Amino acid sequence: MAEGEAGLGSARHGSRSKRLEAIMRDRLGRECVYVPSCRFGLFVALRHWCPPGGRVLMSPVDDDVIFFVVLAAGLRPVQAPLNPLDASIDVDAVPDEVWGSLSAVLTTNLYGNPDDAPRLREKCDALAIPLFEDGAHAIGSRVGGRYVGGWGDASVFSLSKHVGAKAGGFLSCADPELREALEKTCADLLLPGRLSAELAFTARPYAEAAVRGLRLRRAAWAVMRLLGLTEREGIRMPLRAHELARAVEAAPDLTAHDSWVRVDMHDYRLRSGRLRLRRIERRLDRLDETLAACRAGTETLLSTRWARPEGLATADRPATASLGAGGEEAQPLFRVPLFVADRNAAVAALARRGIVVGHLYDPPLDDYAGAAFTDPSPRPAGARWFARHALPVDPLRARQVIEVLQMSDTRPAEAPGGLERTRG
Numbered sequence: 001m002a003e004g005e006a007g008l009g010s011a012r013h014g015s016r017s018k019r020l021e022a023i024m025r026d027r028l029g030r031e032c033v034y035v036p037s038c039r040f041g042l043f044v045a046l047r048h049w050c051p052p053g054g055r056v057l058m059s060p061v062d063d064d065v066i067f068f069v070v071l072a073a074g075l076r077p078v079q080a081p082l083n084p085l086d087a088s089i090d091v092d093a094v095p096d097e098v099w100g101s102l103s104a105v106l107t108t109n110l111y112g113n114p115d116d117a118p119r120l121r122e123k124c125d126a127l128a129i130p131l132f133e134d135g136a137h138a139i140g141s142r143v144g145g146r147y148v149g150g151w152g153d154a155s156v157f158s159l160s161k162h163v164g165a166k167a168g169g170f171l172s173c174a175d176p177e178l179r180e181a182l183e184k185t186c187a188d189l190l191l192p193g194r195l196s197a198e199l200a201f202t203a204r205p206y207a208e209a210a211v212r213g214l215r216l217r218r219a220a221w222a223v224m225r226l227l228g229l230t231e232r233e234g235i236r237m238p239l240r241a242h243e244l245a246r247a248v249e250a251a252p253d254l255t256a257h258d259s260w261v262r263v264d265m266h267d268y269r270l271r272s273g274r275l276r277l278r279r280i281e282r283r284l285d286r287l288d289e290t291l292a293a294c295r296a297g298t299e300t301l302l303s304t305r306w307a308r309p310e311g312l313a314t315a316d317r318p319a320t321a322s323l324g325a326g327g328e329e330a331q332p333l334f335r336v337p338l339f340v341a342d343r344n345a346a347v348a349a350l351a352r353r354g355i356v357v358g359h360l361y362d363p364p365l366d367d368y369a370g371a372a373f374t375d376p377s378p379r380p381a382g383a384r385w386f387a388r389h390a391l392p393v394d395p396l397r398a399r400q401v402i403e404v405l406q407m408s409d410t411r412p413a414e415a416p417g418g419l420e421r422t423r424g
Helices: 003-028 039-047 065-070 115-127 176-187 195-213 217-226 241-250 257-263 274-284 286-301 343-352 367-370 381-389 394-405
Strands: 031-035 055-058 074-077 105-106 131-136 156-158 169-172 336-339 388-393
Touching: 003 031, 003 169, 003 274, 039 065, 039 131, 039 156, 039 169, 039 176, 055 065, 055 257, 065 074, 065 241, 065 257, 065 367, 115 131, 115 343, 115 388, 169 176, 169 274, 241 257, 257 381, 286 336, 286 394, 336 394, 343 388, 343 394, 381 388, 388 394
Parallel strands: 055 074, 055 105, 105 131, 131 156
Antiparallel strands: 031 169, 156 169, 336 388
16 A cells, blocks of 8 residues: 555544544533443543542442453442442442542443432542443433433443444543543554454454344354353353452553453454444444434333332332333433343243343342452342343334243242332
């Protein structure tokens, strides 16, 4: 390639990423930096704002990759008590001594149901610590009159969820003067893009379509397991405690934690090429259309008997949850958590109809990792109940999900202790 052509390619790459940033900036009203993945953006934010050895309050019902990102940043995860109905941080149940020990708070906004960001913002302001919002599942959700991501000192978003691009994300910040410093940190940590990775990314949708069309999902998974290409046999990845302890000693160090952080996305810190950015741009242009469809499916699923545990009154719904109370428009959830008595049986019934249930986070992180790597929640019951009974289903397949659950006679879960209400 001639020097002029190389310069033109670089310019196109830059203009495309800048257009993506502009779209998100217009939505949030904040400066946004394009990053190759949400997990990479979160690492950059944690390293920028938090001193090594700091303590970060987070949800125990979250992806283990996020847990390992916190460890990679040289920080100590502190598991929060949760509201069992939407897995949001229960602000009032966090002990005062825990609040006083924190260096930061990280929200999850699980499946798109927002954490109580306005109250967490007040708490963080009073303690002079940063608030980080993980908006991976919540790119279209609102809380307190703002989009999720509009409350934190920094927020991160994934373009693999609602956008469906299988790559890319954003790191946004409240202070526009920090943009240059964040961009520099990203540039220092990014690895060069690879042509093989770009070509594999380009071919993936066609391969997935062929597998779906030929109904070869089960055979494909069996071959991947046989070849050792799957990284999760269960919901959580193997902890590998002895290796993890050595990595923690090296923190802050993303490379030392790479084998945990890269799971399910080996390109998470590769510089994005033109092919990848082009597809992301096309997908992002259809975001509002996708969010409208997700909102409609969410409303349908939230009208079913599985949307609320048995014996629970409507008034017990969390104020931030998307259960349709008060006449408010439903959030465009990425996944709708239904509550079922036997989650494994429901997952199996859906699988028989080709509906895969993913994004399960069981057991909670404190039970999964233990006190060697995290401070346990002072009230773990809510997280355990949610992790055991939540069935996160795709709102875009709402009608099919309802049909399967009805035909399999799936029972709603009983309300968790302390929230039951007598009927009549």
